[in-house]
Each structure stands twice: as C-alpha cells, then as structure tokens.
Amino acid sequence: MKKLMNCLLIAALVLGVAVLSAAPVAAQDEIKICQVTDLGGVDDKSFNETAWNGIKLAEAELGIKGIVLESKSDADYMVNIDQLIDDGCDLIVTVGFMLQEATATAAADNPDVKFSIIDSTVGMDNVVDQVFQTDEAAFLAGYAAAATTKTGTVGTYGGMCIPTVTIFMDGFARGVAYYNEAKGTDVKVLGWDMEKMDGTCVDSFEDLDKGKQVTLAMMDQGADIIMPVAGPVGGGTIAAIEDRGSGLVIGVDSDWALTYPDNADIVLTSVVKKMDSTTFGVIETVVGEKFAGGKYVGNLENGGVAIAPFHELDEMISEELKAELADLQAKIIAGEIELNETYVQ
Amino acid sequence: MNMRSVTVESSIHARTLKVRDRVIGGVLIFFALLVYLAFAAAAAPETSSTFIMSRGGVVRGAMGDVVLPSRVVLTVVSVFLAVLGVALFAVGSRGRSGLFLLIGGAGLVFSFLVFVSFDKRINFASLFNSALTMSVPISLGALSGILCERSGITNIAVEGFMLVAAMVGSIVGSVTKNIWAGLLAAMAASCLLSLVHSWLSIRYKVNQVISGTVINIFSLGLTSYISSMYLQNIQALNKTPRFPTVSIPVLADIPFFGPVFFNNSLFVFGMIILVLIFNFLLFRTRWGLRLRAVGEHPKAADTLGVDVFKTRYVAVLLSGLIAGIGGAYFSLGSVGRFDEGMTAGKGFISLAAMIFGGWNPIPSFLAGVLFGFADALASAVSILGSPIPGQFINMLPYVITMVVLGGVVGKGVTGPASAGIPYEKE
Numbered sequence: 001m002k003k004l005m006n007c008l009l010i011a012a013l014v015l016g017v018a019v020l021s022a023a024p025v026a027a028q029d030e031i032k033i034c035q036v037t038d039l040g041g042v043d044d045k046s047f048n049e050t051a052w053n054g055i056k057l058a059e060a061e062l063g064i065k066g067i068v069l070e071s072k073s074d075a076d077y078m079v080n081i082d083q084l085i086d087d088g089c090d091l092i093v094t095v096g097f098m099l100q101e102a103t104a105t106a107a108a109d110n111p112d113v114k115f116s117i118i119d120s121t122v123g124m125d126n127v128v129d130q131v132f133q134t135d136e137a138a139f140l141a142g143y144a145a146a147a148t149t150k151t152g153t154v155g156t157y158g159g160m161c162i163p164t165v166t167i168f169m170d171g172f173a174r175g176v177a178y179y180n181e182a183k184g185t186d187v188k189v190l191g192w193d194m195e196k197m198d199g200t201c202v203d204s205f206e207d208l209d210k211g212k213q214v215t216l217a218m219m220d221q222g223a224d225i226i227m228p229v230a231g232p233v234g235g236g237t238i239a240a241i242e243d244r245g246s247g248l249v250i251g252v253d254s255d256w257a258l259t260y261p262d263n264a265d266i267v268l269t270s271v272v273k274k275m276d277s278t279t280f281g282v283i284e285t286v287v288g289e290k291f292a293g294g295k296y297v298g299n300l301e302n303g304g305v306a307i308a309p310f311h312e313l314d315e316m317i318s319e320e321l322k323a324e325l326a327d328l329q330a331k332i333i334a335g336e337i338e339l340n341e342t343y344v345q
Numbered sequence: 346m347n348m349r350s351v352t353v354e355s356s357i358h359a360r361t362l363k364v365r366d367r368v369i370g371g372v373l374i375f376f377a378l379l380v381y382l383a384f385a386a387a388a389a390p391e392t393s394s395t396f397i398m399s400r401g402g403v404v405r406g407a408m409g410d411v412v413l414p415s416r417v418v419l420t421v422v423s424v425f426l427a428v429l430g431v432a433l434f435a436v437g438s439r440g441r442s443g444l445f446l447l448i449g450g451a452g453l454v455f456s457f458l459v460f461v462s463f464d465k466r467i468n469f470a471s472l473f474n475s476a477l478t479m480s481v482p483i484s485l486g487a488l489s490g491i492l493c494e495r496s497g498i499t500n501i502a503v504e505g506f507m508l509v510a511a512m513v514g515s516i517v518g519s520v521t522k523n524i525w526a527g528l529l530a531a532m533a534a535s536c537l538l539s540l541v542h543s544w545l546s547i548r549y550k551v552n553q554v555i556s557g558t559v560i561n562i563f564s565l566g567l568t569s570y571i572s573s574m575y576l577q578n579i580q581a582l583n584k585t586p587r588f589p590t591v592s593i594p595v596l597a598d599i600p601f602f603g604p605v606f607f608n609n610s611l612f613v614f615g616m617i618i619l620v621l622i623f624n625f626l627l628f629r630t631r632w633g634l635r636l637r638a639v640g641e642h643p644k645a646a647d648t649l650g651v652d653v654f655k656t657r658y659v660a661v662l663l664s665g666l667i668a669g670i671g672g673a674y675f676s677l678g679s680v681g682r683f684d685e686g687m688t689a690g691k692g693f694i695s696l697a698a699m700i701f702g703g704w705n706p707i708p709s710f711l712a713g714v715l716f717g718f719a720d721a722l723a724s725a726v727s728i729l730g731s732p733i734p735g736q737f738i739n740m741l742p743y744v745i746t747m748v749v750l751g752g753v754v755g756k757g758v759t760g761p762a763s764a765g766i767p768y769e770k771e
C-alpha cells in the first residue's frame with residue numbers, strides 16, 4: 001500500500017511537470033511556425049517575446065499555427081529543435097546566439113527543414129540569419145543619455161559578455177564619446193571600456209537581484225542613467241531606480257515605456273530591435289513559398305533597429321537634442337559616422 | 346584506550362598542526378610578495394586611492410572620502426603580511442592558523458581594492474552593504490537547509506521552495522497591496538512544498554535526493570508556466586509593493602557603519618534575528634538537542650522516548666517556512682515582481698554555505714556574507730574598470746570560496762550522521 005502511494009505521488013508530480021511543459025498539437029494541414037527560446041523564456045520582455053509577437057501576428061494575419069518550446073538549460077536546445085523537426089514544422093525560429101551551434105547542427109542534418117535564427121550567423125542555404133546592427137541605435141541612445149545626465153556619469157551592463165550583448169554597450173559608449181567630442185564635455189561611461197572591448201556583465205539573464213545590486217553600485221559610483229542589456233534582469237535596474245527615487249533607465253530590445261507601463265516615467269528611451277517584423281517577413285516567404293536562406297541585417301536605414309520615442313519624458317528633451325539625434329541618424333545611415341568595425345554584421 | 350596511544354595520537358596531531366602552520370606561513374609570505382610586486386610596485390609615488398565611505402542616497406551617517414597614498418599603504422600591508430608569515434614559520438600559531446589565513450586573506454582583498462582604485466574612487470560603503478544584502482537569500486536558504494538536515498532529512502529542494510515562494514509572494518502582494526500578506530502567503534506556499542518533501546521522505550521513505558530534485562523540477566515548471574500564462578501579461582498580478590528600508594535610531598548615524606549595517610531592508614534585520622534565534626534554539630534548548638539527536642542517531646533517540654517522526658516533520662516544515670522568507674526576498678524585498686527562474690541558483694549556493702558553515706547557523710550566515718561579498722567585489726571591480734579581464738574578475742567569488750574551503754574549513758567537516766537515511770521504526 002505504502003509503495004503504491006509512493007509511486008502515485010511521484011507519478012503525479014512527474015505528470016504535472018510533463019503536462020505543464022507539453023506543447024499544443026496543431027492540425028495536420030496548417031502551416032506550422034515553431035520557435036525555440038533561449039534560457040530567458042518566451043516572456044522575457046526581450047528578444048524571445050518580440051520574436052514570438054511576430055509569430056502571433058502571422059497567426060492572426062496569415063493563418064499559420066504558432067508553437068513555442070522554452071529551453072530551461074543549455075541541454076534543451078538540441079532536444080527542443082529535434083522535437084520540432086519530428087513535429088513537421090514548416091519553419092523553426094531559434095532565438096539567440098546561444099542556439100547557434102544547435103541550429104547549425106540541426107540545419108546540416110536536415111537540409112529540407114527551414115530555419116531562421118535570430119541574432120546570430122549560421123550561413124547555410126536552409127537558414128535565414130536575422131542579425132541587427134544594434135550599435136547604430138545604441139549610439140543614438142548613448143548620445144541622448146550624455147545630453148540628459150545631471151551627474152556627468154552614465155552606465156551600462158550586460159547579461160553575458162557575448163557579441164549580441166556587447167554591441168549595445170559599445171554603441172552606447174561611442175554615442176557618449178561622440179557627444180563629449182562635439183560638446184567638449186567629459187561624460188563618463190561605467191561598465192564598458194571601448195579600448196579593451198570589455199565591460200561589466202552579471203553572467204545571468206534571470207538574476208534580477210544581481211541586476212539591482214549592480215545598478216545600485218553604479219549609482220553609488222555616480223551614474224544616473226543606466227542601460228541594462230540583460231533581458232528581464234533589467235527589471236532589477238528599474239527597482240533600484242525606484243528605491244533611490246532618482247535616475248533613468250534606457251530599455252533594450254523592446255520599448256520599455258510600453259513593456260513596463262507603470263515605470264514609463266523613468267524610461268528615457270529604448271534601443272529597439274524589431275525581431276517581430278523581421279520574423280514576420282521570414283514567415284511570409286515561407287507561406288508564399290519564396291523562402292531562401294541568407295542574411296537579413298536590421299539597421300537604422302531599414303527600420304530593423306531604432307530608438308523608441310521619449311513618451312512621458314518628451315517634455316524634458318529639448319527640440320535641439322531631437323534635431324541633433326535626427327541629424328546623427330541621417331549621418332549613420334549615410335555612413336558618415338564610423339562605428340566599431342568588429343561589430344559590422 | 347591506554348595512555349600510550351593517547352600520547353602517540355596527540356603527537357601526530359601536533360605534527361599535522363606544525364605542517365599546517367608552515368603551509369599557511371608560506372601562503373602568507375606569498376601574499377606579501379604578491380602585494381608588493383604586483384600591486385605596490387605598480388603605484389607611482391603620487392598615486393592615491395580614494396574610498397567613498399557613504400552610500401548614495403543615504404544621508405544619515407554620511408562621512409567624507411578617505412584618500413590613501415597607495416604605495417605607502419600597500420608597502421605597509423605587504424610588510425605586515427610578511428611578518429605574520431615569518432612568525433607562523435618560526436613560532437607557530439598554537440592551533441589558530443585559520444585565523445592567520447583569514448587575516449591574510451583580508452589583507453590581500455584590501456590591497457586588491459587599493460590597487461584597482463589607483464587614481465579612482467571606489468565606493469567602499471556600497472560594497473559592504475551590497476554584500477550584506479546579497480547574502481539574505483543565501484543565509485536564509487542555508488538556515489532552512491540546516492534545520493532540515495540537522496533532523497536527518499537531506500534537503501536539496503531549497504531552490505524550489507524559494508522559487509515558488511517568490512512567485513506566490515509576488516502574486517498575493519500585488520493583489521492585496523500588502524507586503525505582510527505577501528510574505529505570509531510566500532511562507533505558506535513554501536511550507537506546503539516542504540510538507541510534500543516531508544511526506545515523501547518520512548512517511549514513504551523515498552530517496553531524499555530524488556524527492557528534492559523532483560520538487561525543484563516541479564517548482565521550475567509550475568512557476569514558469571504561471572509566469573508566462575498570467576504574470577507577464579497582467580500587470581495587476583505582478584507589481585507588488587516592496588518591504589521598506591528601515592534605519593535603526595542612533596546606530597544609523599554612526600559614520601560608515603550606520604549606512605552599511607543599520608540602514609537596510611527589513612529582510613536584512615529579519616535574517617540576522619532568525620539566525621540568532623535558531624542558533625539558540627538548536628544548541629541551547631531541549632527541543633534543539635532532540636532535533637540534533639534525531640539527526641545523528643534516531644534509534645537511540647527513539648529508545649529514549651523522542652518521537653522521531655514528529656520531530657522530523659516539525660523540522661522540515663520549519664525549514665519550508667524559512668525558505669519561504671528567503672524566496673520572498675526576491676520579489677517582495679528586492680525587485681517587486683516575479684520573473685522566471687529569478688532565484689538564479691541561490692538555493693544551491695545556500696547549500697554550499699550550509700556545508701561551508703559546518704551545519705551551524707552563525708558560521709553559515711558568515712559564509713553567506715562571504716559569498717555575497719565576493720559577488721559584490723567582482724561587480725565593483727568590473728564597474729571601476731580594472732586591468733584584469735572581466736572573465737577573471739567574475740571568477741573571484743569562486744577563487745575566494747576555494748581558498749577558504751581549503752584553508753579555513755578543510756578539517757573534514759561532516760554533516761549529521763543520519764541525514765538522508767529514512768528512519769524505520771522496528
């Protein structure tokens with residue numbers, strides 16, 4: 001009897017876990033567009049969520065069926081991709097640099113399956129690489145931050161020091177440096193060293209408390225505007241600014257004034273990557289049977305990256321600064337301002 | 346045991362002590378050379394290091410910056426470490442070599458701070474305060490583990506307890522707009538999970554590591570599901586008020602120490618009080634003696650009339666309640682919202698702190714502070730921008746852990762004898 005109870009209890013727990021993580025099953029004839037997230041999960045208020053929004057948009061407009069599998073550990077990437085291949089997905093969207101290796105392996109083993117990877121370059125015929133020249137938009141955010149800071153110090157930190165993260169930090173620091181040169185000021189950047197290409201990373205995309213502590217430490221070193229490039233960990237930065245009752249945050253990936261509506265009063269702007277529109281575009285090629293592998297670079301010119309409106313802080317920003325930002329944007333598009341060539345996509 | 350073997354044993358003991366003194370003496374001399382050659386030699390005569398002694402945004406107990414002449418200070422520390430090392434070699438420590446290593450380690454860390462702030466300003470107060478704050482979930486998790494394991498039930502489910510508590514605390518706190526309701530709900534949720542753990546491991550005698558693992562996986566799945574289905578879409582469910590920062594009258598006005606220790610979140614004070622209470626309960630009361638007896642030798646305790654099962658149930662449920670407070674720190678104490686996996690492995694680190702502290706509340710708390718300090722130090726150094734690559738700085742916490750584990754603990758600390766073994770009443 002005891003043994004039976006024992007088995008039942010464990011079975012119940014295991015079943016619970018299995019039910020919670022099971023994917024919905026699609027009907028046979030629908031076009032299935034499937035996504036594998038990285039560790040941030042589909043609700044990361046960041047690139048996983050934005051890409052998923054693109055799929056949801058396609059569900060509404062193109063009548064496809066969207067499926068998402070979340071990865072809980074590095075070991076899940078391959079398993080999730082394999083499961084989606086077995087499910088007969090018409091396009092598998094993998095999100096993030098962390099899935100590069102798994103995607104390349106799966107694409108090589110299954111040349112007939114269509115893939116699209118976000119934020120990474122695989123370079124294969126059956127894969128569309130969606131990459132973003134994020135430093136162009138981060139440059140504008142850095143310039144705006146340098147023009148807005150009251151303490152003469154701004155800061156940035158990353159989730160992990162990987163290229164798709166540090167490209168934000170580098171562009172941001174360059175924007176500040178450009179402002180210093182143009183205006184003869186000495187605004188400092190904490191958390192990123194342009195010469196050494198090295199900076200502060202919290203080594204996590206989940207540890208919000210660490211994000212809060214790093215933000216407090218940066219503010220104690222004098223920074224009043226922080227750009228966290230760490231997905232949901234940025235929520236820690238918002239909490240730190242709330243606690244201190246001063247300071248501003250610059251959002252990344254999505255427009256944080258909309259993502260965190262209760263905190264729109266402390267969001268200066270956001271460096272937006274529009275994975276939703278690029279993902280939607282790739283889905284359209286699948287539906288229209290025009291899919292071709294290759295590279296899609298989102299930049300300021302084609303609107304794949306941008307800085308978000310100032311929303312509630314709009315009155316604080318002078319017309320002069322807005323004109324300067326528009327001018328800088330034109331110069332970047334025209335190629336008159338050189339950014340770090342390491343990050344050219 | 347006759348007299349002769351006692352003498353032999355004690356002479357062996359004396360010899361190992363002597364070897365230990367020599368090794369640690371050598372380590373200290375190495376530290377001294379490191380400080381002199383790597384740090385002091387890198388300073389120009391006029392280089393200075395500035396320590397900011399006040400936290401940003403805290404007015405009470407503020408004090409001016411301390412400006413140190415880097416080269417002089419580093420040379421003095423180096424000479425001090427060298428003298429300490431030579432003394433250990435020549436005279437010995439009379440069994441207190443761990444203390445010497447601790448002083449040496451502190452000297453090395455201090456020198457490192459002076460070194461990274463050459464002609465820069467480092468916020469010293471913020472560093473220590475951050476260490477204390479970051480130790481809250483680690484210390485509470487360790488305390489939770491201690492109660493459970495001291496009673497003979499292995500508990501690796503602290504991470505799962507904390508994760509569920511963080512989520513439930515955030516939901517209830519958001520809905521009621523009441524931090525205390527949130528805290529109580531978090532404790533209740535964690536306690537419920539610990540009830541499952543106690544049933545599985547006491548009543549059904551399931552392997553306790555498996556039971557803990559299943560609870561961890563279940564908690565991750567449950568919280569991720571609820572979070573992505575509801576919490577991220579409905580702001581009203583995931584925007585809880587946070588516990589306020591409290592400053593203790595008079596003490597908060599002490600320069601440096603006030604802002605660092607006496608002006609904190611309620612969680613910090615709560616953690617310290619809980620650690621002291623449970624240290625007293627475990628080692629100074631009949632209840633504590635019985636609990637430890639049940640964990641060491643349940644059959645003997647049973648023979649003497651202690652109810653083994655009841656004692657273990659109470660211990661596991663208490664462990665759940667305390668982990669619940671630790672979990673509530675993440676949402677109700679720190680950031681005011683819940684996100685997937687936000688405990689970020691702190692539950693497992695707390696188990697390391699528990700072992701590190703030899704299953705004793707106060708040393709485990711200090712271990713938690715040490716982990717927190719290493720973390721805060723790595724952040725502070727990397728924010729300041731140091732000549733050392735970021736990847737190496739992020740290794741700091743682990744290096745410090747290894748040094749202390751090997752040097753200070755390293756005496757073969759063992760846990761409760763019956764932890765992990767289900768008790769079978771005959």
